[in-house]
C-alpha cells in the first residue's frame with residue numbers, strides 16, 4: 001500500500017508578522033493546528049519541519065524535525081526536503097503553517113486531483129506552490145536545486161512532471177481557504 005506523509009512547514013522567520021506565525025492564534029488555536037487538522041485524515045504520519053528554537057514549543061506528541069543543517073535558512077524548499085528525509089513515504093502532502101482557513105475536505109479533493117510528480121494549487125492566477133503533493137521521487141531534484149542555491153519551490157515544480165490545480169475546482173471559496181496570513185491585520189480583519 002502507498003504510504004502518505006504530511007509535511008507541515010513551520011520554519012519561517014515571520015518577519016512581516018512580527019512573531020512566529022505558527023503559534024499565532026486564530027479562534028483560540030495556534031495557526032499550525034489548522035494545517036495539522038487538515039492533513040490528519042490523509043497521512044500515516046505528519047512531520048513538522050521547523051527551526052531549532054521552535055522545537056520545544058510544539059506539543060511533545062507531534063513529530064518535529066529541524067531543517068537539514070546543510071540547507072538551514074534556505075526557505076520552504078529546504079523544509080520540504082527535510083520533511084521528506086525525516087519520514088519515509090511514497091508521497092507527501094505539504095502545507096504551510098500560516099493558512100488557518102484551510103479545510104480537510106479541500107485537502108481530500110486535492111488528494112483526489114493529484115497526479116504526476118507534483119501538484120500544487122493556484123487561485124485566480126496566484127500560485128500557492130506550498131499547498132502541494134509531491135512524489136518521493138522528486139527528492140533528488142529538490143536536493144540538487146538546493147545544492148545549486150536555487151531556492152524557488154516553483155522552479156523545482158516546473159522541472160517536474162507536475163500540474164497546477166485551480167482552487168475553484170476544490171472549494172467554492174478558494175481565496176479564503178488558501179489565504180496565507182503574512183501580517184497580524186490580515187487575521188484581525190476576520
Ligand SMILES: Nc1nc2c(ncn2[C@@H]2O[C@H](COP(=O)(O)OP(=O)(O)OP(=O)(O)O)[C@@H](O)[C@H]2O)c(=O)[nH]1
Pocket residue numbers: 009010011012013014015016017021049050051067072073074075076078079080095096097098130182
Ligand atoms: N521548514 C522551513 N519552513 C519555512 C522556511 N521558510 C519559510 N517556511 C515556512 O513556509 C511557509 C511560508 O513562509 P513565508 O510566509 O513565505 O515566510 P516566513 O519566513 O514565514 O515569513 P516572512 O519572514 O514574513 O517572509 C510558512 O509555513 C513558513 O513557516 C524554512 O527555512 N524552513
